[in-house]
Amino acid sequence: xxxxxxxxxxxxxxxxxxxxxxxxxxxxxxxxxxxxxxxxxxxxxxxxxxxxxxxxxxxxxxxxxxxxxxxxxxxxxxxxxxxxxxxxxxxxxxxxxxxxxxxxxxxxxxxxxxxxxxxxxxxxxxxxxxxxxxxxxxxxxxxxxxxxxxxxxxxxxxxxxxxxxxxxxxxxxxxxxxxxxxxxxxxxxxxxxxxxxxxxxxxxxxxxxxxxxxxxxxxxxxxxxxxxxxxxxxxxxxxxxxxxxxxxxxxxxxxxxxxx
Ligand SMILES: O=P(O)(O)OC[C@@H](O)[C@@H](O)c1c[nH]c2ccccc12
Numbered sequence: 001x002x003x004x005x006x007x008x009x010x011x012x013x014x015x016x017x018x019x020x021x022x023x024x025x026x027x028x029x030x031x032x033x034x035x036x037x038x039x040x041x042x043x044x045x046x047x048x049x050x051x052x053x054x055x056x057x058x059x060x061x062x063x064x065x066x067x068x069x070x071x072x073x074x075x076x077x078x079x080x081x082x083x084x085x086x087x088x089x090x091x092x093x094x095x096x097x098x099x100x101x102x103x104x105x106x107x108x109x110x111x112x113x114x115x116x117x118x119x120x121x122x123x124x125x126x127x128x129x130x131x132x133x134x135x136x137x138x139x140x141x142x143x144x145x146x147x148x149x150x151x152x153x154x155x156x157x158x159x160x161x162x163x164x165x166x167x168x169x170x171x172x173x174x175x176x177x178x179x180x181x182x183x184x185x186x187x188x189x190x191x192x193x194x195x196x197x198x199x200x201x202x203x204x205x206x207x208x209x210x211x212x213x214x215x216x217x218x219x220x221x222x223x224x225x226x227x228x229x230x231x232x233x234x235x236x237x238x239x240x241x242x243x244x245x246x247x248x249x250x251x252x253x254x255x256x257x258x259x260x
Pocket of ligand 1: 055057117118119140166187217218219220238239240241242
């Protein structure tokens with residue numbers, strides 16, 4: 001079993017216990033459920049923002065512990081101050097050391113879009129994303145069927161959430177697109193073996209239809225790469241580890257942004 005299969009198998013158990021604890025109906029009574037959301041597309045195209053979706057990630061299966069000494073509040077407000085177009089907050093428990101409470105905490109102190117970064121395998125998680133204060137959900141083509149992507153994206157749009165489709169190759173892109181998706185993200189990291197290459201983004205850039213904004217995700221650690229990706233039409237850049245490695249990730253991002 002590859003790591004992605006392991007994560008998905010564990011995720012299904014995690015969702016089953018979440019459902020047993022809090023019903024989908026009860027999620028609709030969470031304070032954040034009825035609020036208006038921020039649109040990823042409008043923040044990504046705002047010329048006063050950096051285009052960076054800055055990620056709060058304590059740990060990952062490929063790198064182990066990255067940073068477990070900082071708080072979600074200090075990091076996400078630092079990112080926002082440094083010009084983040086959006087925030088990405090991991091909520092996976094076992095593999096990324098994240099929690100739904102991290103989105104709840106980030107929501108209280110930020111007024112830019114928040115991506116609930118997780119492996120969505122059930123409609124429950126989409127409703128939960130809205131309830132905890134997220135604005136964006138991630139739909140990963142490598143672990144979803146085209147029908148699941150369609151129904152999850154429809155549900156997300158009906159709740160006012162932005163939808164980000166993640167692909168890693170041409171085949172995933174071709175089978176997964178639908179009109180309910182706002183942004184296509186090319187993951188430079190292969191979730192099955194963790195290999196990384198920026199070329200993945202560059203080679204897919206021409207085949208992503210122009211009605212979708214496009215972002216490049218993972219393994220971005222220098223401003224030259226941002227310039228290169230911009231020249232290939234990318235509107236956004238999802239960056240985690242490069243900032244999280246620092247004792248002050250917000251400051252690290254502010255320095256980085258000066259160079260783009
Ligand atoms: O830390 P990096 O290499 O900058 O990558 C950030 C982000 O792209 C990565 O965390 C990610 C991309 N897609 C995912 C799906 C699930 C979990 C994590 C991810």
